[in-house]
Amino acid sequence: MIGILLITHGTYGEALVQNVCHVLNKRPPLIAQLGVAAQDDPLDILPLAKLLLNEVDGGEGVLVMTDIYGATPANLALKLLVPGHVEGVSGVSLPMLLRAITYRERGMETMITKAVSGGRDGILNMRDH
Incomplete structure (x- = not known):
């Protein structure tokens, strides 16, 4: 099972x-x-991020999800990425996270694809439905 941080x-x-x-x-x-x-120094919390990453890594990798690409949390997440084992996506929302959880047994690429589409598909004009 792929972990999620x-x-x-x-x-x-x-x-x-x-x-x-x-x-x-x-x-x-x-x-x-x-x-x-706001007051956190990213370099000071990097060890905690690595510790949490290791706690959720069951051996099949970890998907790191962050809110806004380019902001401090995403920049911290970028320091954790290891291609093929620790991957990252930004723009996390409840639909995206639920989709990631649903597909975490199907491999990293599938999980990422489904998470991103879940986030995108979770945005809609309710009057159109």
């Missing part, structure tokens, strides 16, 4: 994990989150 601004990642637990009625295994506060 959320690295986000503030408590956004924590809220996503709590909502996933609500939707699924259980806490999925191999998932962790790291909230980055």
Whole structure:
């Protein structure tokens, strides 16, 4: 099973994990989150990010999900990437995270593809449906 590490601004990642637990009625295994506060120095929290990454790595890799590409959490996530084993996506949302959890047994490439499409497909004009 591929692990999931959320690295986000503030408590956004924590809220996503709590909502996933609500939707699924259980806490999925191999998932962790790291909230980055405005006053945090990315180099100071990099060791904690690596520790959390190792905790969710069950041997099949980890998908690191972050909120805004180019911001501090994403820049921290970039330091963790190892092609083929630790991959990353930005723009994390509840639909994206649920899709990633659903496809985490099907390999990293499938999981990434489904997570990104889940995020994109989760945005719609409700009047059109």
